[in-house]
Amino acid sequence: MTINCKGKLIDLSTSKVMGILNLTPDSFYDGGKFKNESEILSQVYIMLKAGATFIDLGAYSSRPDANHISEEEELKRLLPIVTLILKEFPEALLSIDTFRSQVAKQGIEAGASLINDISAGLLDEKMLETVAKLQVPYIMMHMKGTPQTMQQETNYKNIIKEMLFYFSERIAKAKALGIMDVIVDPGFGFSKTREQNFEILKQLELFKLLEKPVLIGVSRKSMIYKTLENTAQEALNGTTVLNTIALQKGASILRVHDVKEAVECIRLLEQLKS
Structure with a gap:
């Protein structure tokens, strides 16, 4: 399985790591941590040196109860950082974490390589056609509602079945528009209870039925630290186990959030396979 990022084929037969760079003041783990250009470039350097294939830039916090911000504010936070990173690291493959088509478009035009959309195109009706025109890989996540309402949207008769149906429908829509490189993200913590998150992980191999690469984002999430009765800051070991x-x-x-440890997971499992 490969995806095409700016003419570079990325082989996903060996798993890859996407490092998170939050450009928001209110993200659940590292909100407001990187306050100036040197801190941002230092963190990107650390992640790339540790083996990150992608860097995911998010300028809109999607944690439960996060503040809604305008498209203008999201662009203001995002675009200068895309430019800054690519000036220093021109080969970096940047992912734009947004559900807004205009932010996606301007992020790619500024030099980013792929789009990561928590709503799979359901929060902006122009998203799929925009991605199709841009011809970039598209990560579509499973979520019900919005970041502000998702915690009330956890009722399912059969969560795995409903998620597979959701992805089948969204993948078909994307394919009809000409989006070929689609990655699916089960959306751990988004419109799901802790028990549902573990049920999804338990049956994760069923997502192979979609015949698309699967992205997993459990890093330092509450499903880990609430189970272990600690904090997001103490959840690295739990993250490594679930990864x-x-x-x-x-x-x-x-x-x-922690690239080095994730890369080590992959390297050890690859050694085990060989």
Whole structure:
């Protein structure tokens, strides 16, 4: 399985790591941590040196109860950082974490390589056609409602069945528009209870039925620290455990705050396979 990022074929038969760079003041783990250009470039350098294939830039916090911000504010936070990073690291493959088509368009035009959309095109009716025109890889996540309402949207008769139906429908729509490189993200923590998150992880291999690469984002999330009765700051070990399980069940990309540890997971499991 490969995806095309700016003419560069990325082989996902060996799992890859996507490093998280939050450009928001209110993200659940590292909000407001990177306050100036040198801190941002230093963090990108650390992630790339540790083995990140992608860097995911988010300028809109999607944590539960996060503040809604305007499109203008999101662009103001995002675009200068895309330019800054690519000036210093021109080969970096940047992912734009947004559900807004205009932010996606301007992020790609500024030099980013792929789009990561928590809503799979359902929060902006122009998103899929925009991605089709841009001809970039598209990560579509499963979520019900919005970041502000998702915690009230956790009723399912059969969560895995409903998620597979959701992805089948969204993939078909994307394919009809000419989007070929699609990656699916089960959306751990988005419109799901802790128990539902673990049920999805338990049955993760069923997502292979979609015949698309699967991205997993459990890094330091509440499903870990609430289970272990600690904090997001103490959840690295738990993250590593769940990432290892996800890899064994077929995950192609790990989206993480801690790149070095995720890369080590992949290297050790690859050694085990060989």
